[in-house]
Amino acid sequence: MNFSDLEAVTFSKLLGAVSDVSLVISSKGVIEDVSTGQDTMAALGCQSWLGKRWIDTVTSESKKKIEDLLAVQPDTPNLLWRHVNHPLPSGGEAAIQYITVALKGDKLLAVGRSLERLAELQRRLVETQQSMERDFLRLRHIEARYRILFETSPDAVLLVDSHSYRLIEANAGAQALFKDAGKRMVGRDFRECVDPESQAEVQSLLRTALATGRIEMCSATLPGSSLPITVSASVFRQDGGAQFLVRMTPREAHTSAHTSIDAATVLSELMAHFPDGWLLTDTTGTVKSVNEEGMALLGLTAASQAVGQSLERWLIRGAVDWGVLNTSLKQQKPVRNFATEVKTLSGMTLPVEISGIYLANAEPLYVLFVRDLNRRAQSAAHASEPLPNPFADLSQLVGRRPIKDIVGDTVDTIERMCIEAALEMTHNNRASAAEMLGLSRQSLYVKLRRFGISSENDFNSDTNA
Template sequence: MAATREPLKDSLGALDAVDSSKLIAAIADVALVMDSKGLIRDVAFGNDVSSEDAIEGWRGRSWIDTVTVESRPKIAEMLRDAAAKNPPRWRHVNHYSSTSGEDLPIRYFAMQVGKNGRVIAVGRDLRAQVKPQQKLMDAQVALERETWRLRAAETRYRLLFEISSEAVLIVDAASLKVVEANPAAVRLAGRSVRRIVGRLFSDLFVSGDAPAIHSLLTAVSVAGQGENVQARLTDGSAECMISASLFRQENSSHFLIRLAPLRAEIREPDLSSTKSALLRMVEKLPDGFVVTDADWRILCSNPAFIDMADLATEEHARALSLDQFVEPDGAAFSVLTSHLREHGSVRNFATTLRSLHGAAESVEITAVAAPDGDQPCFGFTIRRGGRPQAINPAERPTPRSVEQLTELVGRVPLKDLVRESTDIVERLAIKAALELTRDNRASAADMLGVSRQSLYVKMRRHGLGELDG
């Protein structure tokens, strides 16, 4: 009959305090002896723990004060379970270190021993496990950062590819089929994107130029460079200069093809020589020139305005509205356009032009409306220059009509405009009262509800009638 196995507590016998402490120190990296309130009375640690100075400083402190903020609820829960003599559970906590600056991760379980409420916390150092995890996390962060960097670079190059005024195509080196074409190449070829992408590159040109194109691509594939060739487009009927370069992408080779139309083939607009010269002069104007539609969207602009607005190309300007640049934070553009729609022209309107990147400068705008034609449009000439200073009230002539008052909009503050409006109404009222009373000053003063002396003062200020001394 087999012998009955004795429980472990009976096999170990009665261990004294010295043997118990040696056993705990042998099986644990860190061992803490605390009272029932969690005050650390004694500390033991193994040779693998390298933070001896910090651990020695725990003696005499509360256990919960040695850990980081997020670990304190776990310490409180372990102390409650130990006081209730619940089965201990392993919990991961982090001790802050004032010397190394790095947290010390320890995995603890706590239990109550003896009859005086002492609590023993046995811990295992987790730094050997945390460091590889931290390295993996750092590698993931670095990988994500590199991915975002490459994505940003791809976005920049894609934007350059799309807005470039030069016709550019990407051709697969193995099949010689067009992979991508930018908008400039689509316009030059006179075809849609679907009729270009996926077709042989040589199909875009007349058949007689195919051998020269193949020779260029072969030379670039072998030697990395080749002499530029001329070829005529089939649909566009324009002769182009073709240059090519080779690059690799995703384990495959591609040609970067650039098409430059020959100057002799650029067709001028069907205009008279005088109008052509006028357009050339507008292009070279030092002042900005913009043409908009009825909704103030930019239809065309000259290089001077492109420079003022900090835009890249004229094509970029066509997608924007003029009110994005003319004092966008104020009401000046509304005043300008209202006057332009009502009177058909505005001259020397002082305002502020704000570029696409926020730079502001004072400008004067002269505008004209062209309501005739299939598409009504408006032309704006924008001249750099200082905003006119507010007119000194002592030097400003009193406006005699609403039209004269309107001309002061944008040149004087609003409170001055209100005062000028009051003066106009007062002058018209006095003039009407004098006409109704046939220049009887006493009757006119009674009609206006003012004293005769006050009427004389107002008449003298407005220059009405002849007043004796």
């Protein structure tokens, strides 16, 4: 191509359009002119390169590439791009791809293109690839967990195709239920796995589950067996279409699991939520277990803060209190209401009563019940509060008002007191209070309105009921 008629201004515009930075290099490798084609190159500080050697403006690993670019001759047949890194004034590096062309007067024209956009694209591509790999690994872990759950489930679990009703997969529980140790179940029609009399009901179950998308259940029997089983089916969808997840549970095993009561479990649950503090220790006083109320008394947040610790640590008189308790319990004599104080984790003291018994197991144990005396004192004080005597000034009314009015006011006061006491005892249950007072609910609500104890809404709601 002939560019002899190309003006210098036009060439400069063309160069600025096809490159991000252009350098005119002298024969000694010194930068004589700099031109940048985009604003983003301003951060590189290209204008400060004027008068410097080009090789001094790059990082150490790029110096060899600069030497190769400076060695370009006018008759060089193939010009190669070189990746060069420039240090940024603010830190970091800027990647630029250069090619050099020999000019007249032993000068070189270096044309550079910024690799920032390409590096950003590569970085995003790497991040996307890493994210996909993490998602794939997470899905593999989920699949492995569900595969283990599927294989180890004691119930019979089967995967059934929603169109052909063919068995796709069966776990070990299903093989044991159908007495099929091999893989002959896979590929069979699921409806053939139940008694002919139950096939219509099972097929209706599958159709309903597919239509509603909910878990559906029915009862069926196995071929040659009178044992009823519960069949539940749910639908999930994959790329290959909808499939059924079918679970089959023998009815007898299902009911026995709910009817059998483990006394040890019930006792353990009872002691865990006992309203008083409860501790289990060995004969040396080492705490083996503590319930929630016991932890609250001692100011603990976890049972591990007390388990393994000596009970003496929590008693205000330490070895003295433990000696009294241990002496009685070792003789298998129950301890009742032993008054002492305990130290909480925060250092406070709390008055308590301790009762205990001896358990003659293979490993003898002490069961200690700890009761907060402050709580009991508050309850006693609340119960012993003197009730107001509405008749204290009754004698002062004699002579001022007729006896008929005095008696009427007295009856009203007694009625009000009885109603308020009944409501307090029944925790504001109006039906129970009416029954306790021997009144109908309507009569009770009339009196409540008369004494201003209930609102108009309460009366209306009861009347509507």
